[in-house]
Amino acid sequence: MASNSAAVFGSTGLVGSHILSNLLATGPFKPVTTIARRAPKAESPSLNSIVDADSNKWPATLLGLSPAPHVTFSAIGTTRAAAGGIENQWKIDHDLNVEVARAAKQAGVKTFVFISSVGTDGLLASTSPYSKMKKGVETTIKELEFDHGIIVRPGLILGEREQGRFLEGLATTLVRGLGFIGLKDSVAQDAEVIARAAIRATQLADEGKAPSKFWVLGQSDIIKLGRTEWQGEEKK
Structure with missing residues (x-):
């Protein structure tokens, strides 16, 4: 196992592409493999x-x-519309x-990071099909008990997608307006910030500074690690 190597799944999506670009820019992660x-x-x-x-071959490739x-x-991740129905989205x-997580454990990956979603605890976790998938x-x-399992739970994800989503675009416009009254961070996070928070969490885990083996990052954690502390690292 290469101590600073990384693999990224979903690297052509909104958050995944930002994870990839930041890993490559950070430097120590070599190689960075995308599947x-x-x-x-x-x-x-x-x-x-x-x-x-x-995509059925991706776990074996890992x-x-x-x-x-x-x-x-x-x-x-995908949407119900893009997948052609809830059953295909579930797949x-x-x-x-x-399957990717299981393959990672079998391969000996030490830290596994999953970009989940807000709402996987509480009422939505038992009533919303999307939340059930993520949960x-x-x-x-x-259950796989990685050395570190890191779950990132953003709210609405802000950023430019290759394929626009009408309802998400409408929600994004409304949320950006909340920035003027200081409420945006509690509702939505930029894809860049989410990606950086995920990367920063792995660095803290390697430094022995993770609060637990199974670490859940909520929206305030994402802002802290992906924007506040990340900027601090750049200044240093």
Whole structure:
């Protein structure tokens, strides 16, 4: 296992692409491997891009990496409309994430990071199909007992997607307006900030500063690690 290596799933999506670009910019993460249906836009000598249109093969591809990555990030996700129904969305948002997590554990990955969503605790966790998917993945990661399992739970994710989503775009416009009255951070987070929070959490875990083996980052944690403390690191 390479001590500073990383693997990223969902690297062509909104949060995943920011995770990838920040990993490559941070420096110590070498190599950074992506496994996706298409190559990411990012370029770097440290990037190892594996393209496979059959997502069912991704867990086996992860198992075949040598040396195994030290940390694996999963930002895999889709929408019901893009997937063609709730059953197909479940196969991606839940089943594929679970299989990737299991493969990571088998491969010897030390830290696994999953980009989940707000609402996986409480009423939504038992009533919303989307929350059930995310909660199921979270539970699997906890049961696998990685050295560190890190769950990132953002609210509405802000950023420019390659394929726009009408309702999400409308919500984003409304949320950005909350910034003028200081409420935006409690409702939504920028994809860049979410990505940086995920990366910063892995660094803290490696430094022995994680609060527990299974660490859940809420929205305030995301702002702290991905914006406040990240800026502090840059100034240093």
